[in-house]
Amino acid sequence: MNSVYITSTPGVQVEMNPLEPTNLKEVENDLSLNHDLNLYNFVIILNRETREKNIEVTKQEKLNFNAITTETIPIEEMPNRRTNLLDLTTAIECFTPIYQFFLTDNDFWRATNSLQLDETIGILASKELKNKQNA
Template identity: 80%
Template sequence: MSQADYFNLMPHDKRDPNPFLAIYLDQSIPFNEEAKAAYLKDCSSKSRQFLLPVLRPLARLLIVLFQIYKILVPKAFTSSRALHRVLYWGMKTFVSPDANYMILRHFYLGSEVLQFIRDNVPGVQVEMNPLKPTNLKPVKDDLFLVHDLNLYNFVINLNREIREKQIEVTKQNRLNFDAITSDPIPIEPMPKRWTNFLDLTTAIECFTPVYQLFLTDNDFWRATNSLQLDETIGILASKIIGNNDRLALINNKHPMVPLTTLRAGFRLVLHGLATEQMHALLVELKHKQQAS
């Protein structure tokens, strides 16, 4: 049974309607059907309902304590290698299959969205470093950190070329969709033991202070501030496709107003959803262009 069948086959009780079924059936938000089902199924888990309200304030308290620790001991032990091995172990051991699936999709889709923008700004030659993991092993190779660096380097290199070559990002009459995958992404089955119970939001909230602990204060701030670039990527894409009516759902707003690290976990979930929605919109436009 596919992920979508979980909701497609769900009975509808008019006296007790399922809120996640309503959101799944709603078509106003562009979203891959399988990913949408996986995410909403994950949202309806007992972990998110009962554990998240308890663990979220504890995780945010740890962020505050670790910030104080970094101030007092600025040269404390840090290691991206150790961090990513802890993340890999945590994802393999505790995170639910649906949550791991959504995390790996994010790297895959994010790389495709950046390449789509590069391919549709004529005259630029920005070197890309696509991340397309299909299982958890690449996490050990600094996957999360490289993802953040890719985003910053893309924005910097793209805009430098635009400035130097005096290029204007404008609507393209025929879009280049070579970067956009419309077929199912070949992500392998995720670990499914009894310990794999943490939903996506709870897992991210728990991993955020771990991320902070193992990184330098500068690296952690850079990582959290990268979430503010959602609006930047959305605006670039909207200029290229000539339509910005789907940008209202981007919640990590003005890139010139960096937020504190305290709500980084919640904002990271919004970042993932923004990427899913943007990619789904591009797939939709690709199919329309092919049909015409």
């Protein structure tokens, strides 16, 4: 896995370690947790860098898309089982009560209501994409 530097804000670089699972075994090893940690760490590092360097996240004419690939990811063939009839949303709904069973009430609600991170990332993206008419 190669590190990539992501952010379009000049003077700020956030090193990330991309997750590129190609089979189910790689998903078993805390992939979801590592995905969330990558997102949280991105926001934490970006905020720390901008604060330390006194840089503000603002509209950018040229955005950095180097963390996105158009290459085909070589994902191994999925097993053909009767459980393959579930879509992702249904699988998540089936998983949620089991997930809740292993967490405290407070941790469960904190995990399921983590939209604050989505809002933070949305605000950062909107600052870099800001329309000149609304600037």
